[in-house]
Amino acid sequence: MxxxxxxxxxxxxxxxxxxxxxxxxxxxxxxxxxxxxxxxxxxxxxxxxxxxxxxxxxxxxxxxxxxxxxxxxxxxxxxxxxxxxxxxxxxxxxxxxxxxxxxxxxxxxxxxxxxxxxxxxxxxxxxVPSLSSAEIAELLSSDYDISEFLTDYEEVTADESPSLRERLPFERLRFGIEEASDNVFEKISGMSRGNPGVARAVFESRSWQTDDEPLDLSYDDAFALYVVVSKERVSRDVLRRVVSPDSLETSLRKLSDSGVVGFDGDEVVLRPQQFADAVSYLERRRLVW
Amino acid sequence: MVNTVPVEDVPPVGVDAGTVAAAVVVFAVAYLAVRLVTYALTRVSEASVERRITVKMFVPLVKFVIYLAALYYVLGPVLDLSSTQILAFSGVLGAVLGLGIKDLFADIVGGLVIVLERPYRIGDMVELDDHYGEVTDIGIRSTELTTLDDDTVNVPNYLFFTKSVTNSNDGAPEMMVVTRFHLSPDADLDRAVEVVRDALRTSRYVYLSDDHGVDVRVEDSGGYVTLRGRAYVNDVRNEGAFRTDVTERVFDVFDDEGIEVADPSAFLRSDRRQE
CATH class of the missing domain: 3.40.50.300 (P-loop containing nucleotide triphosphate hydrolases)
Incomplete structure (x- = not known):
């Protein structure tokens, strides 16, 4: 890599x-x-x-x-x-x-x-740059048994020269096209935005096979999500100090139901499987730049 | 010497009941097409704050194009006029404009100029004819604003020719918001500036970039001190929420730490003097 x-x-x-x-x-x-x-x-x-x-x-x-x-x-x-x-x-x-x-x-x-x-x-x-779909395929092949996706693996790693979509100037467009592809590794690359940790999580949970509901959040919910995305793991106490305390529990419940966050004791944890959806949503709301 | 054409010499224009019915149908279709395109563009624009105003910019343009096309489609064949008919029609048009629809005509021309010159777009925050708010529609005749108090104001398009327009964001999704705090001259100004700066840059509505920073200015207002906190809100529609968020958090800290705000009568007196 x-x-x-x-x-x-x-x-x-x-x-x-x-x-x-x-x-x-x-x-x-x-x-x-x-x-x-x-x-x-x-x-x-x-x-x-x-x-x-x-x-x-x-x-x-x-x-x-x-x-x-x-x-x-x-x-x-x-x-x-x-x-x-x-x-x-x-x-x-x-x-x-x-x-x-x-x-x-x-x-x-x-x-x-x-x-x-x-x-x-x-x-x-x-x-740390994002990985191409071929790099994602190689990463997953080294960590997991990918024998059922061998054809896709060979297809995505066959050409050493970067494909047209990999040369596209806008990463978001590239990942959008990859997500729409039929190749499993290109789908995973698109869903993870070339992020190795997210790609592993997507592969383990096979979440490229499921269609998730698009996020629909209030501004307070979205800001709570932003804090979790930027901290990755954060205590409720910290969230209470920066997010509206009155609406925090409702926001967390909504985020949890959407699958973007999980709980580990008192801490709220960003779920890698939904990371790309969460960031796309925050970009559209202009909470991340 | 002016040549006049006797009325009996003007050949009749071919308008019958069928023509009128067809014209009504064409305008109805145009109206539906405008509604449909407006709805579609609005849906697309609301998907992203970044591109909202750029997409909505096409709404009035499409509206004008559709209505003008409909008008041309209806009047083109009907007004396939001879030179005598044109002369007679000009006279009638002049009389009608003089008699009262000149304002309507000015509004339509104003609307066209607004669409082409773009002094403001749908989604911009503007001050028009003493009304401040978000432009929610640019129509054939008037521009619709929604004020911060959620009132809807319709401002005739011709006012654009005669009044100045203040556009706070000029097509950008972000906009500078100024929040003022009046303090007693005895207050700890260094700490107050720090608090206001922190409240601005940590607000959930703030937008920061190399060209969009935060600053706090201190002004001696005679008898009290004014802090002007300036920062950009990430979406113009969050202006009120941004100001409220910053103000609440600043006053919470001022209260906790005993930072003395100005006696209201001091700045009310000053405001009256300025008036």
Whole structure:
């Protein structure tokens, strides 16, 4: 997968130059794999992982390595007054430190934070690109038994040169055409928007075989969905602080019924199978840019 | 010397009951076609905030084209006039315009100019003849606005020639919204500016990009201080909700932290002075 290797190379070059870098991908899009490669690239790497807003809030950063990999930077802010305090404090640490920082960001959290704060002044962003349908097929063939789709696999991986649709300038159009294709791997590629984690989930659940109802949400519901998409996993407590508390439970029930989110104890989790539908919907409502 | 044509010398125009009935049918079909196309374009436009106004821009254009085609279809054969008939018709048209439908004629021409020159489009937020609201229809005769209080206002199209038009978004889905806060001169201004900035950039309705930032301006208004928070709302239809969201959250923090707002009588006095 050349595109993934290019992202890894960009991060390695940034480490060599001593530049701080933000590895950006969609949820389940492969940024953790890039962070793993960065960790193995050199000695003396420290790794910090934020797994919730509460954990990132007030975290005292202390490290002695030359390279610091910080995962889960999407938790460094919340959309409320004074919600940027953790990211401000983190940026201050980065600016004052001699270490090189490799940070990982959810692409929707990054797009927002880059406009609302100064993160893009401190970090150069490296995007983990989406995969082509042939790359998706190869990925799935290495992880699963795809013997029943062998013809489709051979068809999609036969031609090494990029097809016309893969050369289309607009990714959304490309994935739309792929979704309408008869080839299973092209369908999965379209449904996952070339996202490896989502493609795995779609393959496991065989959700390309089912037709889902289009989302129909109120603005409050859609904003709650946006928060879940940008955090991937978020506690009800955080949601209550940024979404209308009165309508939160109704919104979550509606999102859960639509299949876009699930629950893990007190946390609301983005379901990968419905990720592409959720993002398309948020784009149409202009909640992600 | 003016040459006049005696009425008895003008050959009759071929209009009978059948022609009138056919004309009614043609206009009815045109009306239905307009409704159908408007409905289809509206459905398509509502699928995406980004393309809403661009798609709706075609609604008045299609409307004018269909009605003009219908008019031409009806009047073309009927008014296949001789030079004598044209002269007589011109006289009648001049009299009719002079007698009272000149405003209607001006409205139609105004509508055509609005469609072609596009000072505003369906979906734009405009101020027209002291009315502010969203343009919901551009008709043959008038433009329909829906105000923020959900009133429907019909403004004649000819006003476009004589009055200035303020267009807040000019075809873009986003629009700048200014939210004002009046503070006591003793208030902690640094903190107040920070709170207003945070409330703007974290609002669920905000739109941020390289060209669409957030800023807060401080103005000494004589006896009190005004903070003007400026940010873009992601969809013009969310203007009121955006302002409410920001205002509520700012006042919540001002209350919690004791940031003193201006005595209302101070800015009411100032408003009166400005009037």
């Amino acid at each position: 050349d595109s993934f290797d290019e992202a890894v190379d960009s991060v390695r070059e940034a480490i060599d130059r001593g530049d701080n870098v933000a590895v950006v991908s969609d949820p389940y899009g492969g940024r953790d794999a890039v962070a793993d490669e960065a960790e193995e690239y050199t000695l003396g790497v420290e790794r910090i992982s934020f797994s919730s807003v509460a954990e990132a809030d007030g975290y005292e950063m202390s490290f002695g390595g030359q390279v610091c990999v910080v995962e889960g930077c999407r938790y460094l802010y919340t959309r409320r007054v004074d919600g940027f305090a953790p990211v401000k404090s983190f940026l201050q640490t980065v600016v004052e430190s001699d270490a090189t920082f490799v940070t990982t960001w959810n692409s929707y959290a990054w797009s927002y934070a880059a406009q609302a704060t100064e993160v893009d002044d401190i970090f150069d962003d490296v995007r």
